[in-house]
Amino acid sequence: MLPRPPSYFLRTFGCRVNQAESQELRARLAAAGCAPAASLAEAGLCIVNTCSVTKDADREALKFLRRAGRENPAARLVVTGCLARRAPEDILRAAPQAQVALDPGGELGLPEAAAAAPERSRALLKVQDGCDGSCAYCVVPRVRPRLSSLPPAAAEERVRGLAAAGVPEIVLCGIRLGRYRDGAVALTGLLERLLRIPGAFRLRLSSLEVLEADEALAGLIAGSGGRLCPHLHIPLQSGSETVLRRMNRPYTAAVFVRRLEALRRRAPALALFSDIITGFPGETEAESRESLALVRSLGLCGLHVFRFSPRPGTLAAGMPGQVAPVAARERLESWQELDAELRRAHRRRAAGQRRVVAPLRGGFRGLTEDFLEVGLERPLPPGLWPVTLRESSNTAII
Numbered sequence: 001m002l003p004r005p006p007s008y009f010l011r012t013f014g015c016r017v018n019q020a021e022s023q024e025l026r027a028r029l030a031a032a033g034c035a036p037a038a039s040l041a042e043a044g045l046c047i048v049n050t051c052s053v054t055k056d057a058d059r060e061a062l063k064f065l066r067r068a069g070r071e072n073p074a075a076r077l078v079v080t081g082c083l084a085r086r087a088p089e090d091i092l093r094a095a096p097q098a099q100v101a102l103d104p105g106g107e108l109g110l111p112e113a114a115a116a117a118p119e120r121s122r123a124l125l126k127v128q129d130g131c132d133g134s135c136a137y138c139v140v141p142r143v144r145p146r147l148s149s150l151p152p153a154a155a156e157e158r159v160r161g162l163a164a165a166g167v168p169e170i171v172l173c174g175i176r177l178g179r180y181r182d183g184a185v186a187l188t189g190l191l192e193r194l195l196r197i198p199g200a201f202r203l204r205l206s207s208l209e210v211l212e213a214d215e216a217l218a219g220l221i222a223g224s225g226g227r228l229c230p231h232l233h234i235p236l237q238s239g240s241e242t243v244l245r246r247m248n249r250p251y252t253a254a255v256f257v258r259r260l261e262a263l264r265r266r267a268p269a270l271a272l273f274s275d276i277i278t279g280f281p282g283e284t285e286a287e288s289r290e291s292l293a294l295v296r297s298l299g300l301c302g303l304h305v306f307r308f309s310p311r312p313g314t315l316a317a318g319m320p321g322q323v324a325p326v327a328a329r330e331r332l333e334s335w336q337e338l339d340a341e342l343r344r345a346h347r348r349r350a351a352g353q354r355r356v357v358a359p360l361r362g363g364f365r366g367l368t369e370d371f372l373e374v375g376l377e378r379p380l381p382p383g384l385w386p387v388t389l390r391e392s393s394n395t396a397i398i
């Protein structure tokens with residue numbers, strides 16, 4: 001247990017799962033009487049939740065650790081997250097005073113918190129952890145190899161708590177959300193149970209693998225009356241069959257296309273987003289073009305584009321044909337242009353239509369069910385608000 005509750009500074013890097021874990025940690029810190037510090041320099045305890053998905057992610061986390069040591073050498077520094085799991089020695093090199101803790105809440109003797117106190121009008125709820133996949137570029141199965149799922153009753157309790165606290169949007173997340181399983185209950189079973197909970201809230205799913213996004217899920221979205229957002233983020237990574245094979249992804253581009261078609265047949269309003277890794281080892285100009293052309297044909301609403309970076313200990317790190325930096329940068333730019341184009345088209349299609357927004361950023365902006373962030377004519381309190389999107393759909397009329 002902490003002797004005297006210090007004020008804390010918590011810095012989070014990386015994905016929604018890390019953000020959900022940090023949100024939970026904040027609730028546990030609050031339950032232990034710790035208040036957030038006004039700045040890093042004033043904190044008695046500094047917790048850093050790291051990411052290690054790319055070389056840049058490592059670099060950013062290590063840079064922050066060095067800064068923490070400089071700005072507040074007296075603070076207790078606790079480091080957790082994927083980099084802490086993958087390379088604790090790098091952390092200690094950057095911050096020799098750091099304490100590497102895979103379960104910082106436990107390490108600090110923090111009490112369990114019944115429900116994470118949400119700070120915004122959206123809350124993240126981690127219902128699944130771990131991946132046993134074997135994608136050639138990915139370090140996650142090394143750092144989070146064990147699959148685990150939050151039992152449905154516990155998930156229901158958390159959702160009830162968040163709904164009672166007035167949180168309008170709850171984002172369910174996991175490393176492999178589609179592998180959610182507790183006994184006979186799979187993801188759609190969990191969703192059916194959560195959707196039965198009364199209250200003015202909606203659910204959104206974070207990233208899902210294509211083979212785990214089935215028609216039953218699309219049916220649930222279509223039949224939920226907007227309570228399960230018509231928005232899925234399904235990573236493709238490459239639209240080139242040969243690159244996908246080298247990546248050891250468990251599907252072909254043709255299967256991906258067919259799945260998306262099937263999902264859209266059941267839920268025509270689905271806004272689909274995807275992830276792309278550009279510059280994978282051996283990727284030729286022709287493969288890169290093939291990939292762009294396929295993705296262009298998918299009618300997606302936006303992309304998260306990552307430039308390949310070799311992760312120590314992964315298969316891809318030792319693969320021949322690492323793409324030259326100039327070519328990698330050019331390809332990245334082409335993808336970024338395509339992403340901007342897709343997002344513009346998504347906005348254009350929505351212009352003039354009705355949507356329901358959950359307010360963000362102090363109520364000055366809102367997030368629609370199909371994942372458009374819009375400015376609001378006047379600030380709104382947390383809740384779900386029907387709006388009409390203006391012509392440009394950059395703003396909404398309430």
Ligand code: SF4
Nearest residue numbers: 131133134135138140
């Ligand atoms: S599915 Fe592949 S990319 Fe996703 S976490 Fe697992 S190994 Fe990594």
